[in-house]
Amino acid sequence: MTIDQYNFNGKKAIVRVDFNVPLDENGNITDDTRIRGALPTLKKILADGGSLIIMSHMGKPKGKVNPKMSLSQIKDAVAKALGTEVEFAEDCAKAADKAAALKPGQVLLLENLRFHPEEEGKPVGIDKEDPAYDAAKKEMKERQKEFAKTLASYADVYVNDAFGTAHRRHASTAVIADYFDADHKMLGYLMEKEVKAVDNILKDIKRPFTAIMGGSKVSTKIGIIENLMDKVDNLILCGGMTYTFAAAQGGKVGKSICETDKFDLALDIIKKAKEKGVNLVLGVDCVAADDFSNDANTMVVSCKEIPDEWEGLDAGPETRKIFADAIKDAKTILWNGPAGVFEFDNFTAGSRAIADAVVEATEKGAFSLVGGGDSVACINKFGLADKVSYVSTGGGALLEAIEGKVLPGIAAIRGDK
Numbered sequence: 001m002t003i004d005q006y007n008f009n010g011k012k013a014i015v016r017v018d019f020n021v022p023l024d025e026n027g028n029i030t031d032d033t034r035i036r037g038a039l040p041t042l043k044k045i046l047a048d049g050g051s052l053i054i055m056s057h058m059g060k061p062k063g064k065v066n067p068k069m070s071l072s073q074i075k076d077a078v079a080k081a082l083g084t085e086v087e088f089a090e091d092c093a094k095a096a097d098k099a100a101a102l103k104p105g106q107v108l109l110l111e112n113l114r115f116h117p118e119e120e121g122k123p124v125g126i127d128k129e130d131p132a133y134d135a136a137k138k139e140m141k142e143r144q145k146e147f148a149k150t151l152a153s154y155a156d157v158y159v160n161d162a163f164g165t166a167h168r169r170h171a172s173t174a175v176i177a178d179y180f181d182a183d184h185k186m187l188g189y190l191m192e193k194e195v196k197a198v199d200n201i202l203k204d205i206k207r208p209f210t211a212i213m214g215g216s217k218v219s220t221k222i223g224i225i226e227n228l229m230d231k232v233d234n235l236i237l238c239g240g241m242t243y244t245f246a247a248a249q250g251g252k253v254g255k256s257i258c259e260t261d262k263f264d265l266a267l268d269i270i271k272k273a274k275e276k277g278v279n280l281v282l283g284v285d286c287v288a289a290d291d292f293s294n295d296a297n298t299m300v301v302s303c304k305e306i307p308d309e310w311e312g313l314d315a316g317p318e319t320r321k322i323f324a325d326a327i328k329d330a331k332t333i334l335w336n337g338p339a340g341v342f343e344f345d346n347f348t349a350g351s352r353a354i355a356d357a358v359v360e361a362t363e364k365g366a367f368s369l370v371g372g373g374d375s376v377a378c379i380n381k382f383g384l385a386d387k388v389s390y391v392s393t394g395g396g397a398l399l400e401a402i403e404g405k406v407l408p409g410i411a412a413i414r415g416d417k
């Protein structure tokens with residue numbers, strides 16, 4: 001079932017959203033992107049004449065009630081965004097009466113799901129090494145099913161619009177789907193958009209396809225790099241990874257971030273790229289600094305000849321040109337991870353050159369997906385988020401999807417377990 005096919009008139013819908021918004025010390029929302037992201041789904045349900053039960057997690061309360069992570073803090077913001085009053089249920093597992101009392105057009109927000117350990121389904125207070133761990137885990141999985149069943153009992157239909165947690169098999173993101181038949185469970189609009197964006201990258205590829213992987217370490221990106229190797233025409237590896245590759249090839253990288261235990265891996269990636277005919281693009285020069293700070297002294301130097309006390313913090317001018325050339329004429333682009341320490345204004349040039357080239361390609365008709373952790377902060381810093389095709393809301397979920405893994409939150413609805 002798709003959300004557009006379903007008429008919510010007179011129905012109660014329980015919707016899993018990702019309202020894990022950042023709050024300041026007074027509990028005020030500092031960025032409401034996630035609330036705005038879920039509005040199309042929530043508004044469609046209300047406009048059809050349905051009633052809404054909204055559920056989410058916030059932070060990591062580890063199965064215990066923690067007022068600092070209470071969703072009551074965002075109740076008014078949700079009401080304002082929806083333009084209607086919102087009722088609040090202090091315990092998400094004891095909301096049956098409030099849910100039953102909902103009339104068409106009314107909204108109930110449930111308290112943080114993760115105040116209950118059953119949401120994540122991991123046993124608490126017991127070490128993985130403990131001989132009793134397996135039994136505790138089994139028991140918790142049973143409790144998780146009961147918890148999911150309780151949530152499911154509140155509604156006629158289940159909608160999952162929380163892409164950020166789609167890679168987790170939690171009660172509200174996946175297990176709950178077992179209590180609805182195929183005609184009464186569906187992805188929300190945000191999820192549909194995310195899934196389509198990932199499909200554009202992994203299935204409906206227009207060539208040439210350029211992937212840009214940056215960030216700090218090779219080790220955290222290896223699964224993705226391997227999966228992309230079979231799909232891309234150009235693979236740009238940048239950011240901190242640059243120096244592991246330079247050192248693995250015998251270069252001097254000074255104090256640059258460098259994973260000395262990943263040299264074999266780096267050389268293997270270079271070899272595989274050759275075998276598969278992938279144009280692997282690595283930085284040639286860098287902006288090196290004599291300190292890890294915005295005000296450090298800098299010099300432009302080869303990535304393989306960095307003096308002892310210096311560290312590469314950004315892509316150099318020659319590298320920026322090479323990167324831009326591999327991006328400008330692409331028809332499919334994936335960008336994950338900055339090309340330098342973009343948090344420091346003096347080390348943004350590499351990431352900026354990538355962003356500009358991605359925008360240029362997008363203007364010429366390419367599909368560009370930016371996502372996964374810091375790349376979103378980076379594109380926002382440059383004010384270019386609305387000039388690329390899609391900026392993903394998922395961090396870990398997006399990365400796992402690109403690795404080619406099946407996301408439990410999506411599989412639970414589509415039935416492709």
Ligand code: AMP
Nearest residue numbers: 215216217239240312313337340341374
């Ligand atoms: P990741 O979470 O792996 O995507 O890494 C993102 C982080 O990598 C950002 O905070 C960047 O500041 C950092 N980063 C990028 N390039 C470098 C570099 N050359 N040296 C140290 N950190 C870097």
